[in-house]
Amino acid sequence: MLKIAVPKGVLFDPSLKLLKNCGYKIPSDFGRKLLIEDSNQQLSLIIVRPFDMPLYVEEGVVDVAFIGKDVIEETSMSCFEILDLGYGQCRLSVAVPGFSPYRSVEDFHSFIKVGSKYQNLSKKFFIEKGIQVRIFPLGGSVELSPIVGLSDAIIDLVSTGNTLKANNLIEIETILFSTSRLVVNDAKYRLKRKEINEFILRVKEVLDDIY
Numbered sequence: 650m651l652k653i654a655v656p657k658g659v660l661f662d663p664s665l666k667l668l669k670n671c672g673y674k675i676p677s678d679f680g681r682k683l684l685i686e687d688s689n690q691q692l693s694l695i696i697v698r699p700f701d702m703p704l705y706v707e708e709g710v711v712d713v714a715f716i717g718k719d720v721i722e723e724t725s726m727s728c729f730e731i732l733d734l735g736y737g738q739c740r741l742s743v744a745v746p747g748f749s750p751y752r753s754v755e756d757f758h759s760f761i762k763v764g765s766k767y768q769n770l771s772k773k774f775f776i777e778k779g780i781q782v783r784i785f786p787l788g789g790s791v792e793l794s795p796i797v798g799l800s801d802a803i804i805d806l807v808s809t810g811n812t813l814k815a816n817n818l819i820e821i822e823t824i825l826f827s828t829s830r831l832v833v834n835d836a837k838y839r840l841k842r843k844e845i846n847e848f849i850l851r852v853k854e855v856l857d858d859i860y
């Protein structure tokens with residue numbers, strides 16, 4: 650049986666839909682269960698928070714997983730990245746309040762305060778720019794931090810831009826574009842190559858029909 654991890658949150662529904670389109674019979678109502686099997690017992694599926702996904706993949710709890718490129722990059726996750734699944738489109742951007750004097754990252758003076766859930770990518774970005782920053786690690790509602798004076802700027806995901814707009818924030822630079830990816834545990838790929846390749850092929854066929 651192939652073991653697969655699906656992320657909770659916005660990537661959950663499109664990931665499940667993809668599996669159903671591949672022909673797997675996933676129960677439509679599994680309540681609060683976090684470990685599910687398809688009715689033909691081909692797949693064992695676990696539901697994981699996005700930032701916990703690298704742990705489950707790297708420790709070999711699952712063979713394959715669906716995960717955003719942003720999480721792969723932020724965590725420097727060790728895996729084979731096999732397919733770009735196309736959905737979950739968003740970008741990791743720097744944004745400042747409308748009232749801020751800054752209109753580009755080059756305007757930032759040293760010791761700027763930045764709120765972000767993406768501490769590693771944020772640090773890397775500012776080191777490369779030669780700008781000294783203090784990063785405040787936040788777990789969510791990142792857009793709040795500059796408007797209440799906790800930070801000068803944020804680095805967070807943007808998709809429609811509605812959250813930035815609703816909080817009077819302006820996007821000034823994009824660091825990374827992200828979509829959902831199919832990743833494979835390196836060791837499991839060697840052990841279960843045939844089964845994993847068959848799965849990849851099924852996913853690829855569905856994607857080819859969509860795109």
Ligand SMILES: Nc1ncnc2c1ncn2[C@@H]1O[C@H](COP(=O)(O)OP(=O)(O)OP(=O)(O)O)[C@@H](O)[C@H]1O
Pocket residue numbers: 656657658659660698699700716717718719720737738739788789806807808809827828829
């Ligand atoms: N607004 C969005 N539009 C499209 N994709 C998004 C959006 N926000 C996040 N994503 C993608 O979905 C993934 C999961 O995001 P989501 O917001 O559901 O979880 P989270 O809030 O990061 O997780 P947690 O609940 O553990 O804090 C992200 O890593 C990113 O790849």
Ligand SMILES: O=P(O)(O)OC[C@H]1O[C@H](OP(=O)(O)OP(=O)(O)O)[C@H](O)[C@@H]1O
Pocket residue numbers: 788789790791792805806807808809810811812813
């Ligand atoms: O550009 P938009 O379409 O408005 O989407 C962007 C928002 O989506 C994500 O938040 P999420 O809903 O995951 O909430 P969070 O604050 O808990 O991260 C992200 O962190 C932004 O806040």
